[in-house]
Amino acid sequence: MTTPSFVDLDVRPVLRAGGEPFGAIMEAIATLKPGQGLRLLATFKPTPLFQVLSSRGFAHEARELEGGDWEVLFRPTAAAPAAEGAKTAPSDDSPWPEPVQHLDNRDLDPPEPMVRILAAIEALKPGEVLSALLCREPIFLLPELAKRGHGWRGGFEADGKTYRVEVRIGAGAEAKA
Amino acid sequence: MNASDRALSDAVASERNATLPGVSLSRWTMSYFAAGLMSFALAQGLMVAGYGYPHAPVEAPETLALVHLIALGWLSLLLCGALFQFVPVLVAKPLHDNAMPLPTLVCLLIGLLALLLGFLQLGGQISLSLPFFPVAATLLVLGFTLVLWNLGRTLWAARPLPLPARFVVTGLFGIAGTVFLGAIFALVLGGATSHPHLIELTARGVPIHAIAGLGGWLTLTAMGVSYRLLAMFMLAPELDRLSSRLAFHLGSGALAVAFVGGVVAICFEWRLDFPLLTAALLGLGALALYGKDMLFLYRARKRRTLELNSRMAAFALLSLVLAAALVVVTIARGDLSTHAPAIVYLVAFGWLSGLGLAKLYKIVAFLTWLECYGPVLGKMPTPRVQDLVVEPRAVKWFGLYFLAVWAGTAALLFDYPGVFRAATALSLIATVAIAMQLFRTRRLRDVEHATAVAAGARRPRLLWSLSRQA
The missing domain is CATH 3.30.110.40 (TusA-like domain)
Structure with a gap:
């Protein structure tokens, strides 16, 4: 599999303003082209999101940045949606x-x-x-x-x-x- | 967990719920139908044997036992079983808990048995000094609370509700009120309380209990479900127009006035005439609008040849019209209370039971077909839903049933108890014959042998359905 290109999404301003970034994340996911991934920047490790996106066929890779923020790479996995069946x-x-x-x-x-x-x-x-x-x-x-x-x-x-x-x-x- | 994290996990949870689409089979609905049909046959057998009204007074314990065997054992179980399947259909959301209906059924059946034994005890027919009434009150309150919880959670999750589902909500208020009063009666009759207000309620509250049960719970719920089912089975438009909404508001208003007004009147020792007459006017208004809507549905349908269930539902609706006309005529003549038993009989047997039997004929075939052939549709030749039934054979039993019920109503109106027993014998024969047709449908007896259970399809169990979602 070739290295996918990533679309960047920085939800830190939304989170710092007390907002709720879930909708924006799902919108960004919906606009990805086949093979594209998402690079998400957040103020905390967004654990609940991992499961949702894994059920949509994305593997994640999270690392802490300097200053306590987090960068998460979501990459599409080839056969994931089929494995989940009904839910996806x-x-x-x-x-x-x-x-x-x-x-x-x-x-x-x-x-x-x-x-x-x-x-x-x-x-x-x-x-x-x-x-x-x-x-x-x-x-x-x-x-x-x-x-x-x-x-x-x-x-x-x-x-x-x-x-x-x-x-x-x-x-x-x-x-x- | 910080606030954003929590907001995110809430969103994730709702996202997960939203990803469970559609409706699966209600697991225990067939058990409710079977228990209901057995109660109905037993009740008619007792009536043929001369048990209860008109051979005993209306308020005799025998009559009360019979009435509850029909209203609880047959009509309420039928309706609960149907609602566990069709509330999810009305709101396009899965049932809150598909396993709970079994313990619910056990509570309701044992509660009903205790109630019947309580009435026999009251009439001195059994001399056991067990606390049947308090046990009945406890189990029936528990059983119906489980029904309300399960259906209430399902409906709550589906807000805003479409009109048919709003009728069901009012119906659920009706059963809550009915059970509330019934439990008070049982506790008073069982000697568990001697509070003067509760004794007064027991002495004068029976009409309110009956109106909330027959009118609020059974009739309003059946109206709501029929808006959707008749539209679905006849390919007619879904109605949500002014007359339908007005029917809903008048019907709900009638229940509220009868129940709240009635209970208040009893507690303050006022006469019951005013709230009951107001409720009757509101209720008749609701029925008139509902009748107009049903006529519109039959006329606006795209399906030219009607299936048996829709043709027989028309006879049930006709019975409702006749009952409403009798109410109007007897109020005008001032002899409503004399003829109330005949009207109640027509509502219970012609309208509610008639509609129930007609819809069972379609529902059992459809659910059995979906359970058996749904998983292999498109992959191999499968029979059609209509191949599971033989309408020409069933239609004569339905015809006999409605004729017997109308004859029985006339016999009660004109006071011929012997004719009433003979008519009931005929309606019993018709009921058993229709139940046999349902049994044959469930066991795929009328499907060509070669396609009956093709490889991959599974033969349905008689009393429960395998859930199609893990």
């Missing part, structure tokens, strides 16, 4: 490729929308994305996707009636039965 699936904010398949399942009787999505993703390759339109939040589908190791993200469109879900076939998708 919905929290992956990095850019996704264009969907290779679109489904409009808005007029189907439940549970047919879920059945069609699960059938369609079986034909896709790891890393490929499927998008689907639904008429409600697919609450029984989401745990099944997580269990199968696929990433997903979704939400209601501006009209408040159409739910769009995108599924990215996970590297850790279980072997076909």
Whole structure:
């Protein structure tokens, strides 16, 4: 693996002002390109963050600077998201490729929308994305996707009636039965 | 740990909760359904044998035992089992604790048994001098507190709540009030207290206890859940419009006026007419708006051919309309108290039990299908949900059930106790037959053998569901 480039984020001013840097850190993580890491500067060793970012596929390396501040390097690890399965699936904010398949399942009787999505993703390759339109939040589908190791993200469109879900076939998708 | 560190770990904790998506199967819901159906069949068997009203007075211990076997053993267990699965669906958040419903069920069942024995003791039918009523009060308070805790935590985590879930919240206040009064009655009847206010509450509070239970808990909760389930199963729009919100406010207001007003009136030795009549008007207003919304849902649906559960739910709604009409007519004629038993019977058997049986027919099939075939969907051919049921076979039993209940209501109104027993025998036969259909669905008896349990799919257990999330 080549040495990744790092994006710098200094949250010390926020912390000294009594602020809460978690949102800024997660935003920075979301804008990283594949292979990029994050160099974080903080006034203390941000232990709780290590676990969150490890579940998103980042290894950490922390060292104390002179004056008591800390520098932490978060580097992406290749296969980490798959290992965590359910927990990482919905929290992956990095850019996704264009969907290779679109489904409009808005007029189907439940549970047919879920059945069609699960059938369609079986034909896709790891890393490929499927998008689907639904008429409600697919609450029984989401745990099944997580269990199968696929990433997903979704939400209601501006009209408040159409739910769009995108599924990215996970590297850790279980072997076909 | 300094302040920033703590803020960070709080954020981390909420982040972790947010990463558990969707809803898994409620583990013990099927046990609640099975216990409920057995109580319902037993109660109808006793009625056929001539036990309780109309062969004994309304306030006789036998009648009270029967009423609680139905309201607690059947309707409340059915509703609790359904809520453990569907409150998470309403709010798209997992149930707070998926293991707690089992100890809860044990508390409720033993509490119910103690309560029934207490009534038999009160009627002199058993001469054991054990403290059945205080035991019943303790266990039922404990059981329903666990229900409230589990569902309350689930709902609390999901604020702001969608409208159907807000109906459920009011329903939970209803059960809290019902159990609160019931526990006082049990302690007074069991001789555990002789406080004059509590004795007065026991003497005059029965209508409030019944209204909070049948109206607040069972009816408002069923209304809330039906807003969502009917929309879901008929492909109709989710309703959150003025009439639905007004129905919610009027219904909640009716419960509050009946309960708070009623208890205050008893404590100050005022007449109960005023709060109960006000509550009745508010409640009828809520029912009218709810009826209008349900009519709209049926008309605005995208699914042209209705499944059995939606067609039978319409008969349950019709029973509710009939009951409301009877309330209006008998208030106008001044003989509400004479006909109250017939109206309560129609509400409990036609509306609540009818809706319950209709929705069970869909829910059992859907949950069984999801448990058995969810993990292999898309990987191999699987049956559809509708392949787990045989609607033409079930529909005649549902038809018999509703006809028997309407005949029974007429028999009570016009005072033909013999006809009532015959009608109850028919509704019992229909109930057992519907329960057999549910059993067949759960055991995949009607699925083609080749696809019944394909490799990788697992055959569901009768009484519990395997959790799909570790």
